[in-house]
Amino acid sequence: MLKTKGLEGIVATTSCVSSIIDDQLRYQGYNIDDLTENASFEEVIYLLWNGRLPKKTELNDLKKQLSYNSALPKTFLDQMKSSPLKDLHPMAALRTWISYLSFFDTEADKLIKEANYRKAIRIQAKIPTIVAAFARIRQNKDPLEPREDLNYAANFLYMLTGNEPEKISVEAVNKALIIHADHELNASTFTSRVCVATLSDLYSGVTAAIGALKGPLHGGANTAVMEMLMQIGEVENVEPYIRKTIDNKQKIMGFGHRVYKQGDPRAKHLKEMSKQLTLITGERKWYEMSLEIEKIVTREKGLLPNVDFYSASVYHSLGIKHDLFTPIFAISRTSGWIAHILEQYDNNRLIRPRAEYIGAVNKTYTPLENR
Ligand SMILES: CC(=O)SCCNC(=O)CCNC(=O)[C@H](O)C(C)(C)COP(=O)(O)OP(=O)(O)OC[C@H]1O[C@@H](n2cnc3c(N)ncnc32)[C@H](O)[C@@H]1OP(=O)(O)O
Numbered sequence: 560m561l562k563t564k565g566l567e568g569i570v571a572t573t574s575c576v577s578s579i580i581d582d583q584l585r586y587q588g589y590n591i592d593d594l595t596e597n598a599s600f601e602e603v604i605y606l607l608w609n610g611r612l613p614k615k616t617e618l619n620d621l622k623k624q625l626s627y628n629s630a631l632p633k634t635f636l637d638q639m640k641s642s643p644l645k646d647l648h649p650m651a652a653l654r655t656w657i658s659y660l661s662f663f664d665t666e667a668d669k670l671i672k673e674a675n676y677r678k679a680i681r682i683q684a685k686i687p688t689i690v691a692a693f694a695r696i697r698q699n700k701d702p703l704e705p706r707e708d709l710n711y712a713a714n715f716l717y718m719l720t721g722n723e724p725e726k727i728s729v730e731a732v733n734k735a736l737i738i739h740a741d742h743e744l745n746a747s748t749f750t751s752r753v754c755v756a757t758l759s760d761l762y763s764g765v766t767a768a769i770g771a772l773k774g775p776l777h778g779g780a781n782t783a784v785m786e787m788l789m790q791i792g793e794v795e796n797v798e799p800y801i802r803k804t805i806d807n808k809q810k811i812m813g814f815g816h817r818v819y820k821q822g823d824p825r826a827k828h829l830k831e832m833s834k835q836l837t838l839i840t841g842e843r844k845w846y847e848m849s850l851e852i853e854k855i856v857t858r859e860k861g862l863l864p865n866v867d868f869y870s871a872s873v874y875h876s877l878g879i880k881h882d883l884f885t886p887i888f889a890i891s892r893t894s895g896w897i898a899h900i901l902e903q904y905d906n907n908r909l910i911r912p913r914a915e916y917i918g919a920v921n922k923t924y925t926p927l928e929n930r
Pocket residue numbers: 565775776777778780809810811812813814815816817818860862865866867
């Protein structure tokens with residue numbers, strides 16, 4: 560008899576990439592609180608892929624490679640421009656464009672370690688360029704070339720807006736990218752590992768993971784949180800809205816977690832960022848509404864905010880379109896997916912669990928005309 564639905568509590572692999580122990584999240588042994596306060600996203604990419612922090616020359620080299628590989632081929636951009644993007648879900652677009660990127664990579668199906676690392680850099684370098692190009696093209700704006708002089712976070716903001724990004728925005732995006740980079744065996748990471756365990760390629764692994772992240776029970780929750788905040792509109796509407804949602808037995812987006820029961824350690828960073836950024840924008844209501852929702856949901860349901868809850872008001876305060884929140888999550892999580900994919904290749908075995916069959920047996924075929 561199946562004891563646990565949704566593989567809850569099942570340990571499905573060993574991993575050195577990240578750990579959740581006593582509600583503390585660590586990447587390769589480093590607490591995310593430490594990394595969020597001190598590191599750059601580029602350092603975290605290196606850490607996740609190599610198991611240690613980079614030396615100065617190694618970091619500079621990674622930055623150069625990311626920068627060198629960040630532009631998109633003209634044919635790729637032409638294809639984007641001629642596609643019907645206007646009403647497309649950005650995660651559907653991203654899933655397609657990452658897969659399409661493999662058409663331009665002569666090493667796409669080479670599974671040797673060195674080629675995998677080169678592909679890892681190409682994907683990580685191009686994913687923010689793709690998201691930014693998508694965002695601009697659907698508004699009938701020309702996509703922008705990445706800039707060599709900007710770091711990963713700043714370059715993304717620049718390509719999105721065309722403006723010189725402000726320091727505070729760059730710092731916020733850098734932190735958000737670090738916070739979302741990896742999370743043990745979450746649904747999208749598991750998906751990526753299952754995919755490449757068949758000895759499929761890195762592009763397939765990342766594409767599959769994007770599909771899994773898209774759903775509102777996973778990465779799609781950050782956009783859903785913002786939709787909820789927009790529907791609520793004002794702090795005084797929070798209580799009736801949440802009460803109705805609870806009475807209707809609907810889920811409150813951005814709350815609850817499969818693994819954390821005492822709270823998601825990433826939420827406090829985003830909460831503080833939301834507080835600071837809404838002070839600057841003057842739109843305090845997004846933070847205040849979030850605080851009120853947290854108070855009521857914790858009181859009524861005993862549920863705590865997860866990573867997606869305060870990230871909504873953070874990204875909104877940075878002026879980012881709401882449906883781009885999940886693609887930004889994907890930009891960050893690509894670093895974690897890739898780390899897990901590389902780890903899977905290093906010690907691979909096909910992932911193929913069993914299903915307990917609960918359907919009918921011993922049926923016999925009835926010819927079509929007799930049904
Ligand atoms: C990056 C990330 O993926 S973080 C998660 C992002 N997703 C969300 O924020 C969506 C809202 N949250 C949820 O749907 C869930 O809490 C999940 C998907 C995160 C975890 O799901 P699970 O571990 O499968 O818990 P499950 O959905 O079975 O919930 C257990 C109980 O708590 C309730 N519950 C869990 N989360 C919520 C919520 N956000 N709002 C209301 N009730 C909730 C469920 O209704 C269920 O109640 P029941 O036992 O009375 O039926």
